[in-house]
């Protein structure tokens with residue numbers, strides 16, 4: 191199936207007389223005839239559902255849909271994008287290990303890595319995503335377990351050179367994990383450029399309607415864990431906490447990573463999505479291609495308008511021919527550069543706030559990438575825990591306004607922007 195068809199049909203095919211939509215299986219547990227059968231499920235000897243904290247049919251259908259869209263071998267849903275970023279890294283790194291990450295990543299991910307996971311004993315080195323191959327190589331250590339980056343960084347809107355990152359990761363025998371939230375598989379499929387694992391905050395475009403917080407992890411099945419068995423004992427040696435299973439032996443290259451994340455991390459951390467939220471996500475994905483096309487064309491029109499506006503000091507949108515990331519966008523995002531535009535208002539921070547207060551259609555919200563236009567000042571909201579130096583490294587200037595262009599008529603949005611700018 192091609193992409194549009196997969197958005198509607200992948201992951202769930204009803205049998206004769208069954209519900210046309212993915213059913214919401216709102217049940218914590220599943221009934222079995224015998225306790226022996228249940229035992230086989232616990233031993234991963236047999237496939238089946240027994241407790242929704244680990245797996246649920248609604249979530250699995252939607253995970254399979256996202257897996258197909260990314261072109262992966264296995265996938266799982268989680269309760270949030272934060273849980274996805276945490277699981278993706280913690281599944282292969284623990285105390286004493288080290289991870290290299292792009293400095294242009296979502297503020298919440300930065301905090302998770304630099305503060306919380308550091309407290310768990312995992313060291314992170316942050317690199318400028320635009321650094322040279324030599325600088326990137328220099329960030330690796332013998333105990334490095336992964337390289338992490340974001341396709342289109344939130345909110346810096348830098349475009350990741352995925353091939354450069356994949357090459358560096360593989361030269362050092364570690365997988366490249368890419369947060370593909372802003373691009374979605376409609377605009378970019380990181381596996382095609384060498385990424386090994388993809389994460390999502392499905393809260394954004396995949397759901398698309400600001401209805402449910404959620405996350406996803408997809409494995410490409412390409413990374414050869416066995417080749418670096420010493421580095422990844424959690425995947426390549428028996429798991430005592432799971433009846434002595436060796437994930438790579440039992441589930442192969444395509445299934446080991448996700449099975450371990452479900453059997454071990456989901457069991458212990460319980461970051462499970464509600465079946466209802468998984469259903470909403472599946473529904474949102476059905477219209478992903480149509481929505482992304484409109485988000486991109488609206489955003490480009492607004493970026494072009496802002497570029498010409500005398501009260502705007504700078505505009506960042508990789509879809510603009512003059513943008514620093516336009517060449518990378520032409521390569522990795524040929525269908526568009528998503529719906530998020532960032533810019534500075536003449537007069538800095540105070541002017542940015544005044545502008546935002548003057549908007550009538552666009553709402554001030556700690557959200558991004560959904561059907562309705564919203565706007566945020568990251569330096570005083572999502573990134574307020576960062577100092578000026580960290581903000582600069584994350585590509586967030588104090589005057590940056592993040593404008594998430596929705597699906598409204600673009601003429602209405604431009605009129606709203608112009609009205610608000612007149613009041614600044």
Ligand SMILES: *Cc1c(COP(=O)(O)O)cnc(C)c1O
Nearest residue numbers: 270271272296344371391393404
């Ligand atoms: C929002 C976001 C996250 C975190 O996702 P939640 O669903 O809010 O937990 C991670 N990465 C990116 C790029 C995001 O935009």
